[in-house]
Amino acid sequence: MIHIVRFLGYFLLPAFCLLLFYFIFFSQSNLSTLQVDSNKSYFEEEDTISANGASTQLEQLSTLEYSEPLSQRIVDYNIDVELDDKENQLIGSQTLTWVNPGKKPVQELFFHLYPNAFQSKKTSFIVESGGSLRDDNMKKNSYGEMMIHKLWTNNGKELSQNTYFIRPDDGNPHDFTLMGVKLPEPVLPGKQITLNMTFSVQMPYVFARMGYVEDFFMAGQWFPKVAVYELKGMRGREDEGWNLHQYHGNSEFYANFGTYDVLIKVPSKYIVAGSGTLAGMHESDNMKTYHFRAADVHDFAWSASPHFIVEEEVFHLENANNVKIKLYLDPLHSELKRRYFYAAKAALENFTKWYGDYPYDTLSIVVPPQGGNGAGGMEYPTLVTAWAAADKEPDSSLERVIIHEIGHQYWYGMVASNEFEEAWLDEGFTSYAEDKVMEKEYGIRSKTYFEASYITSPAALKQNAWDYKYKNEYAQNVYVRGKLVLNDIENIIGKNQMDHVLKTYFQQWKFKHPSTEDFQAVLEEVTNQSWADYFHEFIYGDKMVDYAIESLQINEISNPEEPPLYEHKVTINRNGAIHYEPVSILFSFSDGTFIEKEWEGTDKNKHFDFIHPSTLSWAAIDPDHTIILENQHINNFINTSVKSDAKIRWNLLLTDWIESVINSIIW
Amino acid sequence: MFFKTIKEGWDTTNQLMGYILLFSMYQLIWGIFLYRWIQSIVHSISQRIPISEIKDAQQLFMIESGYLISNVDFIINHLTPLIILLSLRWVLSPLLNAGLFYTIHYKHQESSRSLFFQGIVKQGASFLFISFVHLVLLAVPLYWFISFIKNKLATLTSLESIFFNFVPLVLVFVVYAWFIHIVVIYMQWRKTTHNALLPPIFFIFKHFLFLIGFSLIMLLLLGLSKILFSSVSIFWAGLFAIIMHQVQYYFSTYFKILEVNIQYHFWTKNKPQ
Numbered sequence: 001m002i003h004i005v006r007f008l009g010y011f012l013l014p015a016f017c018l019l020l021f022y023f024i025f026f027s028q029s030n031l032s033t034l035q036v037d038s039n040k041s042y043f044e045e046e047d048t049i050s051a052n053g054a055s056t057q058l059e060q061l062s063t064l065e066y067s068e069p070l071s072q073r074i075v076d077y078n079i080d081v082e083l084d085d086k087e088n089q090l091i092g093s094q095t096l097t098w099v100n101p102g103k104k105p106v107q108e109l110f111f112h113l114y115p116n117a118f119q120s121k122k123t124s125f126i127v128e129s130g131g132s133l134r135d136d137n138m139k140k141n142s143y144g145e146m147m148i149h150k151l152w153t154n155n156g157k158e159l160s161q162n163t164y165f166i167r168p169d170d171g172n173p174h175d176f177t178l179m180g181v182k183l184p185e186p187v188l189p190g191k192q193i194t195l196n197m198t199f200s201v202q203m204p205y206v207f208a209r210m211g212y213v214e215d216f217f218m219a220g221q222w223f224p225k226v227a228v229y230e231l232k233g234m235r236g237r238e239d240e241g242w243n244l245h246q247y248h249g250n251s252e253f254y255a256n257f258g259t260y261d262v263l264i265k266v267p268s269k270y271i272v273a274g275s276g277t278l279a280g281m282h283e284s285d286n287m288k289t290y291h292f293r294a295a296d297v298h299d300f301a302w303s304a305s306p307h308f309i310v311e312e313e314v315f316h317l318e319n320a321n322n323v324k325i326k327l328y329l330d331p332l333h334s335e336l337k338r339r340y341f342y343a344a345k346a347a348l349e350n351f352t353k354w355y356g357d358y359p360y361d362t363l364s365i366v367v368p369p370q371g372g373n374g375a376g377g378m379e380y381p382t383l384v385t386a387w388a389a390a391d392k393e394p395d396s397s398l399e400r401v402i403i404h405e406i407g408h409q410y411w412y413g414m415v416a417s418n419e420f421e422e423a424w425l426d427e428g429f430t431s432y433a434e435d436k437v438m439e440k441e442y443g444i445r446s447k448t449y450f451e452a453s454y455i456t457s458p459a460a461l462k463q464n465a466w467d468y469k470y471k472n473e474y475a476q477n478v479y480v481r482g483k484l485v486l487n488d489i490e491n492i493i494g495k496n497q498m499d500h501v502l503k504t505y506f507q508q509w510k511f512k513h514p515s516t517e518d519f520q521a522v523l524e525e526v527t528n529q530s531w532a533d534y535f536h537e538f539i540y541g542d543k544m545v546d547y548a549i550e551s552l553q554i555n556e557i558s559n560p561e562e563p564p565l566y567e568h569k570v571t572i573n574r575n576g577a578i579h580y581e582p583v584s585i586l587f588s589f590s591d592g593t594f595i596e597k598e599w600e601g602t603d604k605n606k607h608f609d610f611i612h613p614s615t616l617s618w619a620a621i622d623p624d625h626t627i628i629l630e631n632q633h634i635n636n637f638i639n640t641s642v643k644s645d646a647k648i649r650w651n652l653l654l655t656d657w658i659e660s661v662i663n664s665i666i667w
Numbered sequence: 668m669f670f671k672t673i674k675e676g677w678d679t680t681n682q683l684m685g686y687i688l689l690f691s692m693y694q695l696i697w698g699i700f701l702y703r704w705i706q707s708i709v710h711s712i713s714q715r716i717p718i719s720e721i722k723d724a725q726q727l728f729m730i731e732s733g734y735l736i737s738n739v740d741f742i743i744n745h746l747t748p749l750i751i752l753l754s755l756r757w758v759l760s761p762l763l764n765a766g767l768f769y770t771i772h773y774k775h776q777e778s779s780r781s782l783f784f785q786g787i788v789k790q791g792a793s794f795l796f797i798s799f800v801h802l803v804l805l806a807v808p809l810y811w812f813i814s815f816i817k818n819k820l821a822t823l824t825s826l827e828s829i830f831f832n833f834v835p836l837v838l839v840f841v842v843y844a845w846f847i848h849i850v851v852i853y854m855q856w857r858k859t860t861h862n863a864l865l866p867p868i869f870f871i872f873k874h875f876l877f878l879i880g881f882s883l884i885m886l887l888l889l890g891l892s893k894i895l896f897s898s899v900s901i902f903w904a905g906l907f908a909i910i911m912h913q914v915q916y917y918f919s920t921y922f923k924i925l926e927v928n929i930q931y932h933f934w935t936k937n938k939p940q
């Protein structure tokens with residue numbers, strides 16, 4: 001017998017060892033991802049500096065050859081850049097002329113050196129994002145950086161020694177994304193300064209909106225970019241000044257409007273897509289130089305690949321200027337140009353009608369190659385990127401992303417809110433607009449109640465992007481909750497008034513960087529009512545709506561002569577903010593009858609009492625899911641749970657098994 | 668020799684019928700608590716499962732319950748009764764063992780006071796200490812294990828990859844927990860017979876294969892009786908099922924005390940001198 005016992009032991013021991021090896025192998029291969037995840041992010045400190053300015057007489061930027069200005073042009077960039085496709089580098093020089101729009105002399109200039117976010121694992125961007133962004137993970141070669149080689153003023157004064165890095169948001173000493181330059185003499189109000197600089201960018205393997213995949217290059221946030229100088233009164237500022245933030249894991253961009261003249265030199269085989277208009281192109285010594293010009297934009301991006309298939313169509317709408325749509329297709333999608341063009345035109349047409357003109361003469365659409373999603377689904381002024389071509393027959397996400405990014409041309413491109421501090425004004429509005437086009441043009445109506453369920457961590461919509469607790473909290477609030485709040489407002493005031501609100505807001509605030517309060521003011525003006533309470537709860541606050549069936553009691557009233565009656569007491573709680581209209585509750589009885597009740601929904605709770613010849617079988621709040629901001633549907637329903645034998649048995653069984661585990665360890 | 672050990676264990680177990688009854692009553696009481704707790708959880712979940720006539724409500728239920736079980740506050744709220752129950756038992760269990768082990772070892776001694784309470788007084792504190800060490804040895808890898816799963820869940824998408832990543836981990840943990848359990852048992856025997864606290868590591872490794880085999884046999888016996896009783900409560904409802912459920916406490920307690928007795932005889936025969 002003892003041999004049999006030993007034998008069992010012999011069998012188990014090797015089995016255990018095998019498991020151990022398997023396990024060690026597994027945990028090793030997963031170690032690297034763990035390390036990144038466990039890094040903690042730093043936060044901190046809102047940086048709200050300020051400025052005034054309406055009436056300063058600005059020195060004219062030498063931008064006469066550009067069209068009539070639509071925006072206050074504060075910056076003028078002249079950039080020369082060359083692509084080194086072997087080393088994945090950009091070698092550039094730029095001349096920036098900056099006009100002081102304020103009423104105070106300015107002593108220093110600040111530049112965003114965005115590519116430095118990819119410099120090490122310790123930058124604020126990487127620490128906060130945990131090395132992944134928008135479902136795209138950082139690869140081994142996703143490092144990149146920007147070097148400023150020389151910096152001098154127009155009269156030849158070298159300023160390289162006058163630069164320093166600041167970290168106003170978190171004090172992270174490993175972050176080099178925001179650089180200050182001390183000027184030899186102040187820029188007086190309305191006067192301008194011209195700075196020259198040479199720089200180089202090591203591009204990362206495509207990740208977080210920029211980089212390369214084989215011979216595809218996406219240059220976004222690729223040049224030293226001057227920060228925003230805000231005026232007094234702008235976005236509620238008490239004093240004029242710089243709006244300074246580092247590059248964060250959860251944050252997009254904010255910049256002043258201006259003009260860009262960009263020369264891009266690439267090896268001859270490359271085709272280049274860029275913001276603005278292609279002004280010319282010439283070829284010499286196996287190199288091509290593309291010349292782009294853009295005005296009244298606040299950024300410039302470009303992309304290069306030898307494989308682009310370039311298609312061009314003109315969007316024409318009565319009473320609006322013609323727009324040349326340039327499509328830079330990945331060969332895998334060469335058959336799909338109709339879908340891209342249709343989506344782009346549908347977006348332009350509807351947005352033009354709903355909000356206003358698209359005032360630029362070109363719109364470029366870049367379709368990145370497979371594996372390039374890090375560069376996909378991104379908006380730049382007059383240039384957008386689609387999702388990377390992976391499928392030959394993609395689903396409607398192809399149209400959705402085009403429409404979304406073109407929506408950004410309005411809310412990001414022209415309205416140009418501060419995406420560091422109130423990103424929802426861009427993403428929330430764009431997601432709202434995208435849904436409208438998807439429904440109108442493709443009949444795809446998103447079920448908002450599913451999207452509301454997704455909001456598990458509601459947070460204030462107006463707050464710094466990096467103050468959201470985690471990536472998903474940023475996304476579920478800025479995109480989804482922001483959009484649902486707009487839908488809810490639409491339900492309150494009706495579709496016509498909502499259209500009017502958005503058109504007024506766009507027309508009044510394009511090219512002017514509005515804040516959430518500015519939107520609120522437009523809404524109040526158009527609807528002629530106060531929205532203070534609503535904004536306090538849902539926009540500046542983190543409220544959702546949550547009505548819940550708290551409890552249900554049934555008592556039998558027996559009566560000797562007649563059949564029994566049942567007394568019901570149902571308690572409904574309001575756990576969240578107040579919904580704007582009465583809430584409907586449906587009660588279903590076991591004899592097949594229904595009772596529908598309405599409740600104002602303003603008190604904290606409400607009791608419903610019924611005396612009914614049969615028992616209640618279930619009750620449901622808002623069975624048609626009309627309350628857009630209700631995010632806990634699970635407590636909207638209750639049934640009179642049946643105490644069946646089967647249930648007892650399963651409870652016993654479950655008890656049994658849990659007990660066996662406990663009892664095998666302790667008494 | 669093996670049969671002899673079993674026989675001796677069997678004999679001494681049958682001398683402890685009173686204790687077996689008491690211990691099974693004790694477990695029955697915890698069983699009732701546990702049953703009530705499970706009932707309340709099952710009830711609060713099942714009353715929220717919507718009927719299919721309400722549009723998309725069942726999908727909403729699935730989505731939102733998925734979020735709820737990944738919500739720490741929600742889980743803590745609902746697990747609190749179980750955690751209180753477990754911590755009480757974790758404190759009581761070593762005291763009961765102290766009495767039981769003492770009784771088995773000194774059963775031939777005449778004593779005016781109950782051997783059981785003498786055992787609790789004499790070695791309760793040491794057993795509590797051992798049980799504390801036991802808890803730490805289990806909790807540390809469990810904590811690591813849970814945080815690992817949490818991190819991992821974020822990156823795994825398919826059910827298949829979740830299965831292949833976690834099942835080996837769970838198995839490794841079970842084997843580890845079993846090993847710690849064995850060490851603790853023989854620490855307690857060593858304390859009872861030799862009044863020494865250190866684990867008899869040499870003894871354990873020398874008889875490792877036997878210990879594995881013996882545990883496996885006990886596991887088999889327990890599993891069989893579990894299946895037997897479970898199928899009774901599934902196929903027969905009503906009073907009979909409830910009675911069988913109670914009887915089961917007696918059987919499982921009997922098995923457990925039998926196991927302890929056999930381990931005792933095995934220990935006294937092979938213990939290091």
Ligand SMILES: [Zn+2]
Nearest residue numbers: 404408427430
């Ligand atoms: Zn967007």
